[in-house]
Amino acid sequence: MNFAHLTFDHVGIRVTSLDVSERFYAKFGFIRDPEEFAPAVKACGLHHPSGLRIHLIFNGVPDPAGNVLMDVPVKRPGYTHAAFIVESIADLVHWLEREQIAITEGPVQMGHDRRIVCFVRDPDGNVLEFNEILK
Template sequence: MLNIESVNHIGLRIEEKSRSVAFYELLGFEFVEDVGFEKGHPIIMKHPSGVVLNLLGPANAGNGKNILMDVEEKYPGYTHIALTVSDLGVAKSFMNDNNFEITGSFSFGDMSAIFIRDPDRNVIELDAYNNVHKEDLSGYSNHP
């Protein structure tokens, strides 16, 4: 077994630097450093919760579609990130107040979730647990 201690960062390919940085700043991420976006190196952003994003670019294809989620053919790859929030009602209000489209939702057991998209159509799932955070995955077939 490999002794994994934590997730280090999440890498996302983006098209337009300023648009994506502004989006993730609204979600509470802080700009750390641009280590060469135009040459394919990341813009590093960090959330106070410890989540780190590497925004890679610039994307040069896609025509406004996410190839893993928006086309009929199903390619292998990471389809979304899921972040736990303390209150889904507050998260929904925040999304509405900032004109973020909620693109889906589901619930099972003590968990409810909503989905949003970043400016490059990368999927972000926001999860909230009604009681104690449980690892019960029964009911996951309800996941969109």
Template sequence: MTFKVTAYEHVGIRVSQRERSIQFYEVLGWKEEIDLPEHHANEMVNESGVYINLIFNGISDQHAKNILQDHSIKYPGMTHAAFVVDDIDALINTLKQENIPITDGPHIYSNRRKLIFIRDPDGNVLEFNEILK
């Protein structure tokens, strides 16, 4: 192989309501850095330099169903983004204070990490992991 992937730069997350989504991701520590109105998107970054792009052209589904996760037919595609946190219990407390439900977990996986799953207001699945020492 003549090249190697050296890092993961960002994940794009399609959402239906700009302000609602920005507020949700701000609770998780991201702040809008660049607005890209010509692309119906933005770039958000957290204090650790982890980027996400919100893409503001999703169709609103009142039930926030995720076509890749919530339907019996399993379509190909990215099912979720996974992030590493330094303190999952602190994140869990923040989620409780903000009334953001944990949809799965917490679980210990392979004695290596503790993880939870949540969903954003559009049903996009987010995984958060604390690497256990």
């Protein structure tokens, strides 16, 4: 098997409410792909004009502990966040303030000062990372 031309397809994000989550991700430009809506398996594909795709898996049950991969002392294996690249973290921060989306960490420089990162959470506590790659 040759993986030289492997590309990334999508990330699945478990949520408790399709309606609430779809509205949240729409703020970032994601829209429902009718070809990727599968209510029988509780999955809804969203696509972004940039070509990015995510699948909302809408069978989540709220947990009082929060995000069980991030907010509890025992660190279990699993995907902890999705990361996106933006042109300007400063512009993102202003936009997040206008949209009343709380920043949970950052902005801060990371990766040997190669990037500025900022973290937010979706309505279910799933972590989204935004990166400005420094030249």
